[in-house]
Amino acid sequence: VSGTDEADALLRGPPDEGYRGFGITRTMVPGALRLKLTGELDLENAPIAEHHIRRAEEEALDLALDLRGLTFMDAAGLGVVIGADRRARGAGRRVVVCVGSGCVRRLIELTRAERSLEIVDDLDRDAPSRNGGSLW
Amino acid sequence: MMPAYGMAGHSAVCRHEEPVAVTAHRAARARPPRFAADHAVDHDGVALAVSEAVTNAVVHAYPDGPGGQVRIHVSVEPLALLVIVSDDGQGLAARSRRGGLGVGLVLIARLCSSLEIDGAGGTRVAMRFSRGDGAYAGPRLV
Numbered sequence: 001v002s003g004t005d006e007a008d009a010l011l012r013g014p015p016d017e018g019y020r021g022f023g024i025t026r027t028m029v030p031g032a033l034r035l036k037l038t039g040e041l042d043l044e045n046a047p048i049a050e051h052h053i054r055r056a057e058e059e060a061l062d063l064a065l066d067l068r069g070l071t072f073m074d075a076a077g078l079g080v081v082i083g084a085d086r087r088a089r090g091a092g093r094r095v096v097v098c099v100g101s102g103c104v105r106r107l108i109e110l111t112r113a114e115r116s117l118e119i120v121d122d123l124d125r126d127a128p129s130r131n132g133g134s135l136w
Numbered sequence: 137m138m139p140a141y142g143m144a145g146h147s148a149v150c151r152h153e154e155p156v157a158v159t160a161h162r163a164a165r166a167r168p169p170r171f172a173a174d175h176a177v178d179h180d181g182v183a184l185a186v187s188e189a190v191t192n193a194v195v196h197a198y199p200d201g202p203g204g205q206v207r208i209h210v211s212v213e214p215l216a217l218l219v220i221v222s223d224d225g226q227g228l229a230a231r232s233r234r235g236g237l238g239v240g241l242v243l244i245a246r247l248c249s250s251l252e253i254d255g256a257g258g259t260r261v262a263m264r265f266s267r268g269d270g271a272y273a274g275p276r277l278v
Contacts, residue, residue: 042165042191043187043191043195072183072184072187074191074243075188075191075239075240076191078239103180103183103184106180106184107184107243110243110246110247111239111242111243
């Protein structure tokens, strides 16, 4: 079971001066859900990201947050990621975070969030899902 | 209602009025980094620091009532870029713990070369960024 829903298209705003649209793409695999975030994750878009993450939590799924497509993330966005990780740990679920390089990794480094988050370089290689060995 | 937003010299003013405050916040954040790019300053660092400072103002300065102004002033010094984010809100002493990780000021302090905060009668955050090659020399994941 895999697929991509319409969230990506719905959430992308028109490009504007100094703006970069924010998007989320959902990809389901057995027992897990990958959310690929693109654009800017800040105070404005954090509630959208949180909404989609909480919706995934209602499905009791392990979660992979692919942040490599983000062009900007600040502490408001990081708070969404850390909140998801904390809730998952409390519920016996798993959240893996792929940050790639660039601004998101820098924020992770500055805040030392890598101490609490499960960060991987390659979702397919480093984070096999628990269900049947399927990959994220 | 659209935010009152404009540029006067190197100053930007955005009026914090829900629900468009965060839109103004993003627009305001975009200005200093663009300016920074022309002056050999760490563009991404300026963007993140300004975002944190403006976020603090949006979240904490005017928790009740009709809102108010958040001002951004950017000036070029011989060795640094100076960005001042200020508001006329309730000041630091009265700030509530409304959400967030509480790491905004810590981030700002790590990103700029000097930081001055005046929290009496509104809040004024003055961030100075060294002008150089713009290279990031902070901590790295190992």
